[in-house]
Structure formats: structure tokens, C-alpha cells
Amino acid sequence: MAGEVVAGADALVVDEKDHVATALKDIQAGDTIHYRSKDQLVTVVALDPIPFGHKVALVDMEEGTHVMKYGEVIGRATIKIERGRHVHVHNVEGIRGRGDQSQGA
Amino acid sequence: MDFIKGYHRANGEYGIRNHLLVIPTVICANQVCNRISQTVPGTVSIPHQHGCSQIGADKVRTFETLAGTGKNPNVGAVIIVSLGCEVIDPHELAKDIGTTGKPVEVIDIQEVGGSVKAIQKGIEIAKRLRAELDQQPIVNMPISELRIGVKCGGSDATSGMASNPALGVASDILIEKGGTVVISETTEIIGAEHVMAARCSSKEVADKLYHFIERFEVEINRMGADMRGGNPSPGNIAGGLSTIEEKSLGCISKCGTSPLVGAFEYAEAIPGKGLYFMDSPGNDIECVSGMAASGVHLVCFTTGRGTPTGAAVIPVIKITGNERVFKSMNDNLDVDVSAMLAGTLGLNEAGESIWQEIVEVADGKETKAEILGHQEFSINRIGPTL
Numbered sequence: 001m002a003g004e005v006v007a008g009a010d011a012l013v014v015d016e017k018d019h020v021a022t023a024l025k026d027i028q029a030g031d032t033i034h035y036r037s038k039d040q041l042v043t044v045v046a047l048d049p050i051p052f053g054h055k056v057a058l059v060d061m062e063e064g065t066h067v068m069k070y071g072e073v074i075g076r077a078t079i080k081i082e083r084g085r086h087v088h089v090h091n092v093e094g095i096r097g098r099g100d101q102s103q104g105a
Numbered sequence: 106m107d108f109i110k111g112y113h114r115a116n117g118e119y120g121i122r123n124h125l126l127v128i129p130t131v132i133c134a135n136q137v138c139n140r141i142s143q144t145v146p147g148t149v150s151i152p153h154q155h156g157c158s159q160i161g162a163d164k165v166r167t168f169e170t171l172a173g174t175g176k177n178p179n180v181g182a183v184i185i186v187s188l189g190c191e192v193i194d195p196h197e198l199a200k201d202i203g204t205t206g207k208p209v210e211v212i213d214i215q216e217v218g219g220s221v222k223a224i225q226k227g228i229e230i231a232k233r234l235r236a237e238l239d240q241q242p243i244v245n246m247p248i249s250e251l252r253i254g255v256k257c258g259g260s261d262a263t264s265g266m267a268s269n270p271a272l273g274v275a276s277d278i279l280i281e282k283g284g285t286v287v288i289s290e291t292t293e294i295i296g297a298e299h300v301m302a303a304r305c306s307s308k309e310v311a312d313k314l315y316h317f318i319e320r321f322e323v324e325i326n327r328m329g330a331d332m333r334g335g336n337p338s339p340g341n342i343a344g345g346l347s348t349i350e351e352k353s354l355g356c357i358s359k360c361g362t363s364p365l366v367g368a369f370e371y372a373e374a375i376p377g378k379g380l381y382f383m384d385s386p387g388n389d390i391e392c393v394s395g396m397a398a399s400g401v402h403l404v405c406f407t408t409g410r411g412t413p414t415g416a417a418v419i420p421v422i423k424i425t426g427n428e429r430v431f432k433s434m435n436d437n438l439d440v441d442v443s444a445m446l447a448g449t450l451g452l453n454e455a456g457e458s459i460w461q462e463i464v465e466v467a468d469g470k471e472t473k474a475e476i477l478g479h480q481e482f483s484i485n486r487i488g489p490t491l
Binding site: 007 | 266336347351448451
């Protein structure tokens, strides 16, 4: 499922529908991140520190946006997320397995 | 045809190891079992917390996990140690394991007169059975008879990007050679079930998969709890995984691309060849123990955070896509595919390296978990204690 990594890339995009890329190294705020999208080499400037294995937003997302990775929905944006922001539990929440939101909870 | 070294069992199955297994029917028999296995080399024990004050489906689950572990083809002979008053009947268990044709003996602690006598009797039996097993010839086992479990634990973002897809390539190789792969972890296909369901060979298989997931989600809703914090776990979150959906989508690639031909309950015997799904929690030890009870010969276990996990009757091969963890936990990890993330190791090449390790371990090479004596065992529980 995962796309193969191009040597020297800073982040990996798995599917062309994805809203996020996964950092392949620790990235500082202000760093330029290089990644491959649809065979193009693209850059995005990090607005936050992005630790190795964490995600960076590739597009601006409104609150409530269904965030895509692997070409599938991985959760919902809980606030507006700008391109270049760190995408993690502070701004994305899972939609599934949420007994806390079930009736009677 | 490809062959590996194996042991031919009376029921026609092949084992890749030749364990003498000591099974406590109940927690009260754990210490006696441990003393027997510690005294006689080449003997393993599976201490657990269950076997009494259990009823209904919960009691059945304990029985089937113990029976399945005894029936695993890597086990050549079994000693069952009972206290004598528990709900798991040792003679029923012996009869069930005995259907495989392997030697099974029962010791009753109350009947023989206490721990010391039970340990003495167990040591005598263990020495005799071990000597018999050591005489057993090593034969050629067709690789098409090999059954592996695929599991991930202590996941981080590298699991979904590197180690799981690479393991998926190895899964496809085994299926192509006529073998069997079991994927599990119902809680960790939540959010990715539509992708798995699309690969099912029939509507019945897809329906069963959805049934397993619904059963889990209903239970989570009944508890009124948010899965987050439990799954993804704190370690998963630190490793970059934000939601259960993200974790699940990264998990499923470890079983490759073959059609899913069946789904079965925890610890149930694998019904045939090809790719199967077993209902289980994501919990590492409960899942691997259930897979061993279902009859897999070994488990391939990917991890991004690192884990020492082993299992009592099967080898567990540990694979990581995290270079830092491969170095820092080298004692525990067998295969490193982290070069995939530097772009210097291709997906197929990484999958081939995992396949090579599977063949070598099936052929007798010890895993790191085996060398260190990791023999974790845990039975999944579904009911209240009486």
C-alpha cells in the first residue's frame, strides 16, 4: 500500500489523494520539506516542528475535514489546519471506536 | 517443490519445532508446571490466570486455547497438570489433544498428594517423553504445509510505511507457494474493514469480518469509552499515529494482497489453506497465543517501537522499519527493513529478505525471542470471574 521512498525525500506521501505526508526525519519549524507527489518533486515549509514519523499537512483543511492518508479517511480535523502544520492528536480525532460519543454515555 | 526440515505428526501435520509442552489446566497448577519445565531441558510450560470460576463461552475459550496450544504441530507431546477441582476438565482436554495422535499424560495434584509428589511425577514423565521426542526423525516438510501468523505490535509510523508492506510481500510469497497466512487483531482493522472486505472471496467471509468488528465496537460503546489512549496506545501516538483508522490502514498491508478466503473465532483451528482472518484483540500476547492455538507454525511480528514478544510453542520473528529501534533493541529484533525509508531498499527486496528469514527460522534457525527464552502466553478472556 505504501509508496516507495525516493532517496533524499524528507517526507512520504502514500497516495495521491492524501492530505498529509509522513516525516522521514525530525523537521524544525521553518524547514523546507521535500516530497514526491504524482511524480513531481514538491516542497512545503513546516510551520511547526514535525518529529520523525509524524504528519505534516499538504493542504489547508477546514474544521471537520475528513483527513486522508493511504488514500482513505484517518479521522476528522477538529480545528482549521493550515498547509505546513503538524497534524496529530491535537487537531485530528478518530471517528471510529468512540464509545464516549455513543448514546447513553 | 520447496522443502524445509520438520517433524511429521501422526495426524499428517508437520511441525517445525519438537516441543514437550506442560499445560496447567488452572492457575493453581502453574508452579508445579514451572518446576517440571525448569527441571527437564527441552520442556516448555504455559502458566496462565484462568481455568476456574469460568462459565459459558469464557470457559470454552480457555479450553480451546489450551487444547489448541497442545494440538499445535510444533508440540510433540503434552503433560497436563490439574489441581483436581477446576472447571477445565483435564481428561477432556487430554482426549481432545489426543485426537492428534501425540502422547498426552495427566497429573492431578490433589490425587497424587500435593505439589512435591506432582512435581516428582511430572519430572519422571517429562524425562521419558523428552527422550522419546529426541528419537523422532527430522523429515522434509513441503513449504506449502507452512502456516504463519502476521502480527504488528508497538507500532509507529514506520510500521505502516515499511515493515508491514514488506511483510505483505512475504505473505504473498507463502500463499503463492500454497501455504497459509493468518492475520488477526479485530480492533486494528476498525476503519480499514472496507478495504479488507473488498478482498474477501465471498459475501459470507465479508459478513463474518463485519460481524467480528461490530461485536467489538458494540462492546466499546457499551463501556462508554473512547478507544484513543488504549488504541492507538501512548507509544503508537508518540510514534506519530493519530487515530485507530490510521493505525488500521497501516496494519492491514502486512497480509499482502491475496484474497481473504475465511474468518474464524479466536483459537479456532485454521480451516484450510490460503489467507484467513482470526478474531482477536490487538493485545500482543493474547493475539499471538490465539494464533499459536489456531495452529500457526510461527508468527512474523512487525514493530516500530520495539518489543521482546515471544511465544511458548512457536518462534516469533521480529521485524522493524525503525533503524534507531533496530540498533537500540537489537537483542530482540531479527530483521531490519528501515533502509526502505531511506529509499535504498525496495519493497520487493525487503519482502524477500523477510521471506528468507521465515524459511531459515522454519528450517531451524532460532529467533532472538527463542534465544532469550521469551515464552509469553496469555488467554483472551470474555466473561466475568465467578
